[in-house]
Amino acid sequence: MSSSRISGLCIQELQVEYKSGQVALGQVNLTLPEHGIYTIIGPSGSGKSTLLRAIAGLLPNYTGELLFNGKPVHDKDILVGLVPQNYGLLPWKTVHGNIQVAMKITGAAGGDKAEREARITHWLSSMGIADLADRYPLSLSGGQQQRVAIARAFAILPQIMLLDEPFSALDAVTREALQQIFLDNWLAHPATALFVTHDVDEAILLGQRIIILPAGKADSIEVLDNAAVFGMKHEEKRGSNEFFEQTKRIRKVMQEKW
Numbered sequence: 540m541s542s543s544r545i546s547g548l549c550i551q552e553l554q555v556e557y558k559s560g561q562v563a564l565g566q567v568n569l570t571l572p573e574h575g576i577y578t579i580i581g582p583s584g585s586g587k588s589t590l591l592r593a594i595a596g597l598l599p600n601y602t603g604e605l606l607f608n609g610k611p612v613h614d615k616d617i618l619v620g621l622v623p624q625n626y627g628l629l630p631w632k633t634v635h636g637n638i639q640v641a642m643k644i645t646g647a648a649g650g651d652k653a654e655r656e657a658r659i660t661h662w663l664s665s666m667g668i669a670d671l672a673d674r675y676p677l678s679l680s681g682g683q684q685q686r687v688a689i690a691r692a693f694a695i696l697p698q699i700m701l702l703d704e705p706f707s708a709l710d711a712v713t714r715e716a717l718q719q720i721f722l723d724n725w726l727a728h729p730a731t732a733l734f735v736t737h738d739v740d741e742a743i744l745l746g747q748r749i750i751i752l753p754a755g756k757a758d759s760i761e762v763l764d765n766a767a768v769f770g771m772k773h774e775e776k777r778g779s780n781e782f783f784e785q786t787k788r789i790r791k792v793m794q795e796k797w
């Protein structure tokens with residue numbers, strides 16, 4: 540089948556070399572069906588953030604093709620929600636204002652002010668931060684800013700969602716609570732989500748497939764099917780035999796390729 544007819548996100552022969560001559564991504568070929576969560580792990584410097592930046596349209600130079608349902612990913616009809624590592628919130632705007640700006644820029648909710656306000660209220664509530672609407676980002680904790688960044692990404696109702704280690708700064712209990720909240724929200728709006736994490740457990744708890752980037756740019760990428768764990772109740776995943784087996788598989792790949 541020609542790549543232009545494959546549904547979902549199709550990454551073909553993607554290669555990124557920064558101006559410094561630094562090869563950030565060897566050659567990436569991935570076909571990711573629409574409405575899935577794909578977790579990405581890899582050693583530091585393996586190109587995880589670079590992959591998200593290329594899809595988000597933040598890299599001027601790359602070679603290869605990025606298609607979503609047959610159209611170039613950077614087509615103006617395709618909305619991409621990004622949760623960057625530093626949350627990317629505008630410090631001079633309130634929480635409400637940050638989400639409002641993102642919706643205006645992307646044209647989400649059209650020009651309908653009532654619809655926009657309803658959506659902002661909905662996504663702030665769903666992330667458990669309705670009471671923070673009038674606060675400024677710098678007055679919030681790291682965990683609260685992460686929730687705002689995720690609410691903002693959902694509020695534009697993107698087809699593609701890119702999350703770069705969104706829970707990295709959190710303690711274990713808050714992290715687990717946010718993983719559950721993220722999954723619930725994703726079920727309400729199942730975008731095609733790429734979720735970078737350093738945490739092997741998190742990759743298994745959240746991903747339908749787990750993409751493992753190698754340390755060497757010439758080595759191949761491993762993609763593990765994780766449907767068995769993904770289909771379980773969230774609270775039952777960690778204690779399951781499938782979770783344990785998946786951990787072993789990932790450790791093996793890490794020993795071979797990291």
Ligand SMILES: Nc1ncnc2c1ncn2[C@@H]1O[C@H](COP(=O)(O)OP(=O)(O)OP(=O)(O)O)[C@@H](O)[C@H]1O
Pocket residue numbers: 557558559561562563564581582583584585586587588589590
């Ligand atoms: N703006 C840049 N200019 C030059 N080289 C860069 C730039 N950004 C990243 N790199 C290099 O590209 C490679 C991949 O970086 P990237 O940030 O994508 O890795 P990563 O897997 O996300 O790492 P980490 O887990 O540490 O966040 C690294 O060798 C990095 O030094």
